[in-house]
Amino acid sequence: MKNIVYLGPRNTFTEEAARLLAEKIGNSTTLKDSTSVEAVARSVAKGESDLGVMAYYNYLEGLVQECLDLIYEQNLRIIGMQRLPIVFSVAGNTERAEEVYSHPKALAQCSEWLWKNCPESKQVAVASTAAAAQKVADTKRGLAIASTPALRSRDLEIIAEDIGNKKHGRANFTDFYLVARENGVAYDPTRQYLTMVAITPHADRPGVLAEILEQVAFYHLNNAKIHSRPALDAVEIADLEPQMFYLEIMAHESSEEMRRCIDALRFKLTPKGKNIEAVRVLGSYERP
Numbered sequence: 213m214k215n216i217v218y219l220g221p222r223n224t225f226t227e228e229a230a231r232l233l234a235e236k237i238g239n240s241t242t243l244k245d246s247t248s249v250e251a252v253a254r255s256v257a258k259g260e261s262d263l264g265v266m267a268y269y270n271y272l273e274g275l276v277q278e279c280l281d282l283i284y285e286q287n288l289r290i291i292g293m294q295r296l297p298i299v300f301s302v303a304g305n306t307e308r309a310e311e312v313y314s315h316p317k318a319l320a321q322c323s324e325w326l327w328k329n330c331p332e333s334k335q336v337a338v339a340s341t342a343a344a345a346q347k348v349a350d351t352k353r354g355l356a357i358a359s360t361p362a363l364r365s366r367d368l369e370i371i372a373e374d375i376g377n378k379k380h381g382r383a384n385f386t387d388f389y390l391v392a393r394e395n396g397v398a399y400d401p402t403r404q405y406l407t408m409v410a411i412t413p414h415a416d417r418p419g420v421l422a423e424i425l426e427q428v429a430f431y432h433l434n435n436a437k438i439h440s441r442p443a444l445d446a447v448e449i450a451d452l453e454p455q456m457f458y459l460e461i462m463a464h465e466s467s468e469e470m471r472r473c474i475d476a477l478r479f480k481l482t483p484k485g486k487n488i489e490a491v492r493v494l495g496s497y498e499r500p
Contacts, residue, residue: 213240216390217252217261220245223362224342229294229388230265236292248339253282256391264288269387270298272321272377275439280458283391283494284410284444290389290495291396293406298384300341300376303368304348304355311336313344314357321384322357325375330355387500396497405464406436408494409474412443412456414483423480424457431473434462445489464496 214237218230222245234241241263246252249266256264266279283290300322302312312319312330316337319326326335333355338344341358348356349366356363363370376384390396399405413420428435437460447454463470474491481490 213242214262215242215244216263216265217244217246217255218265219249219252219267219340220247221340221342221346223345223359223365224340225296225298225359225386226265226267226340226388227342228359229267229296229386232296233263233265233292233294233388233390236294249278250282253286253288253391256288256393257286259393262392263291264391265294266389266391267317267386268293268389269437270317270321271382271385272379273317275437275458276317277439277441279389280408280410280439280494281441281444283389283408284492288391288393288494289395290408290497291392292390293497293500294388294390295385295500296388298376298386299359299374300357301360301363301370301373302355302357302375303345303363303370305353306355306371308353309333309355311354312357313338313347313354315339315341315344318344318357321377322375324377325372329372389497391495396495399464399466399496401467404462404499405467405496406499407461407463407465407470407496409459409461409477410456410492410494411459411477411481412445412447412454412490413481414447414486414488414490415481420481421457424459424477427476427480428459428461428473431469431476433469433473436460436462458494462499465493466496 219226252264255261344356439458443454443456
């Protein structure tokens, strides 16, 4: 029996994603909640949990930076993905609505409704949407933004549903990663995959990012997303702020094109004579 840890408490969007991923696994699984995304990652890294579920990307807000950084720092492997529609509701005490509680990402994704309906209310960030619902249920004051099940399970009166921002006429969604300490299922060439690659250039020459992207294109690979951030590893580059890049490439790491691309990137970006990890594959997973 495998156990899956997720950001709690009960009725978070992450729990819903975890349940869907557990159904895909098919084996007997148990779910357990944790207090933070960092706690989820560390639980898997220490072997206290077999698998973990972490939010990676939201259609309205983009990358959840903490997720990729924790996967990198804790040496975890991405073995699956679940795309989940995100629909927010608001509930609570309208007569005592000085505060609106929710996860910071949820507050940002409902900014238009909040600006229109609660312009004077203080927005208070908490660990999860379900924690916001529990806060309002316990104190009998303020409003909570969460999923309808999370609000109703705590006997809160729904004020409005589907209050999230809209973008380009498309509904909001979040992609969640399933992470483990080891690789996932075997490569099946008949299926479509994505691979997340972390690249830390140990060079300051002009056009280094262009070189990386040209290498991906050379092997006829399509780059789905690219994210940059200050480098997590020590990089000795004078007069510059070292950067690293996360590339989500549309291929499996075991495919011939992908293997050749990774080898070429390592050859180009690893300083000669130094034992430095310039390119690290974080995992491959089926496309949603």
